[in-house]
Amino acid sequence: MKQFLFMLIAMVSTVTIAQNYISGQVTINDSSEPIPYANIYFPQLEKGTTTDDNGNFTINNLPSGVQKITISVIGFETFSENITLPATSPFQFQLKPSAIEMSEVILSTPFHKLQKDNVMKVEQEKISTLKAKGAVTLSDGITNIAGVESITTGMGIGKPVIRGLSSNRVLVYAQGVRLENQQFGAEHGLGISDAGIESVEVIKGPASLLYGSDALGGVLYLNPERFADPNSNATNINTRYFTNTDGYNVNFGHKASADKFKFLIRLGQAEHSDYQTQDYRVTNTRFREQDLKTGLGYQSTNFKTDFRYNVNLSKLGIPEEIGIQSDLKTPLEPYQSLTNHILSSKSTWFFDNSSLDINLGYIYNDRQEFEDHHHEDEDDHDHDEDAHEEEHHKDQAPALHMKLKTFNYNIKYNLPTMGKFETIVGVQGMLQNNSNYGEEQLIPDATTNDVGVLATSHIHFETFDVQLGARFDHRNIDIDNAITKQFNSFNGAAGIKANVTKAILARLNLATGFRAPNLSELVSDGTHHGTNRYEVGNINLKNEQNFQTDLALEYANEHFEIFANGFYNHINNYIYLAPNGNFINNTPVYNYLQSNARLYGGEFGVHLHPHPLDWLHLESSFETVTGQQDNDDYLPLIPANSLTNTLRAEFNTNTLKKSYAFVKLRTTFAQNNVSQFETTTPSYNLLSAGVGTTVTLFKNPLDISIAGTNLTNKVYINHLSRLKTDGIANMGRNISFALNYTL
The missing domain is CATH 2.60.40.1120 (Carboxypeptidase-like, regulatory domain)
Structure with a gap:
């Protein structure tokens, strides 16, 4: 060192x-x-x-x-x-x-290229675009991205699913560092607000070459908002109101930059009542969230650095059954109280034709889960009960209280370009400590140490590009100072992007990935109240190791685009939970087992913007994924196939700038290919629509938008809802109103 x-x-x-x-x-x-x-x-x-x-x-x-x-x-x-x-x-x-939408630079891949120049297919969406479609939360918004879904526990808790894989198989990056927040739990959400996030990028498929363990299924990469341009400043306030939850999301931000120094700060708050279906409110789906993001940057000729800090405090109700009908916003028991700190620094030294990147991060996740106790009935209209519930919460000790502290580092050297070769070598690692402070213990105290080395090259040719890479990782887990487990893995990736013709682009990527078993899978021994299971770990679990093939074809001319993305993913030693038929304290016992598995499917779509009606867009896309064990049993929590049709108009006038309107119909098909421990779900159609424009108010831009989801108030159950086993429906009709004013 x-x-x-x-x-x-x-x-x-x-x-x-x-x-x-x-x-x-x-x-x-x-x-x-x-x-x-x-x-x-x-x-x-x-x-x-x-x-x-x-x-x-x-x-x-x-x-x-x-x-x-x-x-x-x-x-x-x-x-x-x-x-x-x-x-x-x-x-x-x-x-x-x-007439085609302008391309953005992809930041989640190592060479920072436009999507059309990237060997690996990456989906990117602006957070503002997801909000315009009526998304209530970040986890709700990402479901608008092809191949991405969310496992939900009400509206406040959601975790990303990429092509059928989730939890520790999908890495989340925020502020340039990996987010660690006890994501092993099915009811553990992202713990991060969409306020102060500019865009989201999704790598679909194994990204272990770039990110190491836990990127077996893909990566969700959250890009923070940029600093202001040099010698400029901006202030804005963004507010949204949602009719279904009688809820609001509001955030305020200011940023300013000089020649070398730059600064930003953003404060956000959200409060939502229990969401409504056509017939009832879903008790205890209410939640509250407060968020602070701030950043300080410095840039000289040959050096740049920025420090960012985010603290997110959230109180999330855990629904169990339909009960009290109330529009209050303080969660009932059981509920989670979470505090998540992210401190990161990104620094780059520039040399002649080369550079050195050093990214450091510290994540402190404080998770408290409170059990269900008897409490008095609420008065639907007496909002003093909110204060009563707050006082009640202060008197309770958490049943489960864990603190997860993670330090991670990512050091990469961008070698000087040598002819057709761009090459990066690097070392990445993570030091993590989990500690228990509650009445109960689900997973023991433990320390995890990761280290990995990698090398990757992008090779440019006249009509095609090639990307190659290899990586070695080592993980050491010290459990309660009594058991030590070690896991090693060597992985590689190879891809080619070819311009078959001027209008046809093809990508073929082959990659391996791995995931070391997490603490919960290895040594859990206790009741997980959020999932109503008594979970028993398996100390003899092996690495999950996969090999995936991705083929992407795109055709685009001035007024027509079509794409087809197909994948086949084989996973050795896939880890899953299964009941053993026993009960402890009236709670079913589940064991962690392993079996080989395979997932396959893809995303397919067309986009028509006909001349001379360049302002009119007709879009249609289809998503499918199938997951099975080698014995042909289906895997649990695999998203149902879906078809999305969108009619969108975009136009600019002297008075109304950046104006748009859209109507979207999403058809979700029945999911009958289920594991033996889950229920099937029927098909349904959801209609949504929205309009938006930018006007000038006091010489400054004011963005106005209205969006409606589930406009027909359809009663339906999404297959990835954790409330489906109780027959509890997803959210009914919801209209959102949004204002964004920039000074």
Whole structure:
């Protein structure tokens, strides 16, 4: 370690002090007409600006060497190119008009490329887009992304499912570091608010090469909001009201940047009552959440760093049965009280044609779960009962109280480009400690230590690109200072992206992934109240190891797009829970077992935006996944097949800017392919619609939107709802009203 630090100091000391700048103009292709308000951005530097009314721009304090620049604006094809600094003359960039949505830089993959240039297919969505579709929470919003669903316990608790895999098989990254919050539990949600998150990226399939253990099923990568452009500031307030839960989400943020220093802060709060179906409220699906995100950044010519901190406090009711009908917002027992801290730093040193990235993170998750005790009936209209419940909660001791402290690091060196090769080598690791403080204990005190080394290369050819990589990981788990378990795994990935024709793009990726058993699977021995099970671990469990093949085909011209993404995923030693027929304290006993499994399916869709009606969009997509053990028994909690049809219009006028309207019909088919321990669910159709626009108020933009979900008030049960075994329906009709005002 000392040798590494000496090498690091030596490398930093050789950084050149030359200060470069770039200037130029952005115009329409084959025309001298300038493009105002185009976004100029260096993704690796995380630095950018916008063009002025004449299409001109200037960016100062840039390092020497090869840097990727992207230029994007609505109505034009996104431009991406490597340029060499220092530049001897101003640049002249020309953009091609296009009705296709502009591309974004993908940050979850190592080379920060546009999606069209990426070897690995990654789905990306703006959080603002998910909110515009009526999403109540972040976990609700991600279900609008192809191949992504959510296991839910009411509206307040949801965890991501990627192509049928969830829990510890899906990694979540926030602020550039892996989020650890006791995600082994089926009723343990994300514990993070959508306030202050700019976009979400989804890697579907094994990403162990990039992220190590627990990325066997994929990665959900949450990109925090960007700092303000140099020498600018912005303040905004965003508020949303939901009719179904009589709930609201509100957040306030301010950010400001000078030449080198930058700062942002965002405060958010959400409160929701029990959600309503056509016939009743679902008791204790209420929840409260408070969130703070702040960041401090510094950027000089050859060095940049930013520190971010997020604290999320949430109180989540755990529904059990239909009971008290109330519009109060303080959760009843049983409930979870969670405090989640994320402290992260991301630093980059730039050398001539190479760079060093060091990301560090500390996550402190304080989880308290309170059992159900007798409490008085609530008065539907006397909101003093809220205060009564708060006092009642203060007097109770948690039945389950765990503190999970995680330090993780990610160090990568971007080697100088050598001909057609871009190469990254790195080391990643995690040190984690779990401690118990409650009356009961589900999993013991333990310390986990991970370390992994990796290397990956992107190779550019004339009509195709290749990406190769390999990685070795070691995990050591010290359980209660009595048992030590060690797990090792070697994994690799290979992919190719080929431009078959000018309009047809093909991607083929082969990758292995792994997941070491978690503490719950190895040594749990107790009642898990959130799932109503007595869980018994298996100390002899082995690594889950998988191999997945992904094939993606895309055809796109100016007015028509079609895509087909297929996958086959084979998992050795798949870990699952099964009842053994016994009961302890009237609670069924479940054991952790292993068996080989396979999942297969894909996403398929078309997008039509016909000329000359470029403002009109017709979209249709189909998603399917099947999961089975080798003995042909079906796996539990596999999403039902679904078909989504959307009619969308986008237009701009002098008065109403960035205006849109949409109507969406989602058909979810019956799920009859179920494990022997779960129930089937019938098919249903959900209709949703929304409108939005931007107007000018006091010379500043005001975004206004209205969205409605389940407009026909359909009574239905989603197959991934944990309330389905009790026959409890999902949320009925919900209308949301949103305002976003920027100063």
